[in-house]
Amino acid sequence: MTWFTNASIWITLPLFVGGFVLASCLIVLALRPLVRRLVKDRGEWDRTLGHVIGTFGMFFGILLALVAVSVYENYAATRDATVEEVGQIGAFYRATTALPDEVGEPMRELIDDYLVAVIEEDFPLQREGVLPDASLDEVDAIEEVMHSFEAETMSEQMEYKQVLEAFDLFVEERRERLDATALSLPTLIWVVIWVGAAVNAVLIGLIYVDGKRMHVLMAGLLALFIGLVIFVTADMDFPYAGTVAVDAGAYERVYVQIVE
Numbered sequence: 555m556t557w558f559t560n561a562s563i564w565i566t567l568p569l570f571v572g573g574f575v576l577a578s579c580l581i582v583l584a585l586r587p588l589v590r591r592l593v594k595d596r597g598e599w600d601r602t603l604g605h606v607i608g609t610f611g612m613f614f615g616i617l618l619a620l621v622a623v624s625v626y627e628n629y630a631a632t633r634d635a636t637v638e639e640v641g642q643i644g645a646f647y648r649a650t651t652a653l654p655d656e657v658g659e660p661m662r663e664l665i666d667d668y669l670v671a672v673i674e675e676d677f678p679l680q681r682e683g684v685l686p687d688a689s690l691d692e693v694d695a696i697e698e699v700m701h702s703f704e705a706e707t708m709s710e711q712m713e714y715k716q717v718l719e720a721f722d723l724f725v726e727e728r729r730e731r732l733d734a735t736a737l738s739l740p741t742l743i744w745v746v747i748w749v750g751a752a753v754n755a756v757l758i759g760l761i762y763v764d765g766k767r768m769h770v771l772m773a774g775l776l777a778l779f780i781g782l783v784i785f786v787t788a789d790m791d792f793p794y795a796g797t798v799a800v801d802a803g804a805y806e807r808v809y810v811q812i813v814e
Contacts (some may be wrong), residue, residue: 571781581756586769600762614754633800643721669809670809686732686735700721752771
């Protein structure tokens, strides 16, 4: 799916939806002669097909709705994870200012390096669906510097405890961001969706309609809507890629506002 998520929407959208509509219309045109040869009692045929289409449409519509909602929830959860991580980075950065300069200054410089690694290395890899590890070196270095500090006074112990808590929250949010890299719908779900779309096109083609243009228009409009729903779902399936994607904008803002 890399080609799909990296290409411009002005290319993928017309190709995807246009191909979907074209395929549906071709199925209708191919089935019309067969329906006219096989159908003897049009009234009975329409009643039977109406029940089948109604039942199938209900289940297929529910499936598309549930999948679309699930994909959006994954996207929203990923976006929230990045926002939370950025917030924890800011809190952690501010907490280090209470430590002595010989410890706090190196930690803040490493946080600077961490943000740069996330922006320039982590997110490009996540867009490709690759689990990044570039920023892990900075996290390990921060932890090493932090644990080298020995609090002597009660005040330093309290400040050091806050730094540890902020660091733990930051690492937890970072893990959630990374875990979302491989987040996508199972292949089996996509197989069911495509089979359902094909069955829908066949059922529309089996309807007995006198006018060919009206029949094709009806099938095309329905295919247009279903194709758009599937396209949006596929585009949002990978939270860090596609037209609607989580980017490094929040990290760039905190880098400018806090670090610089």
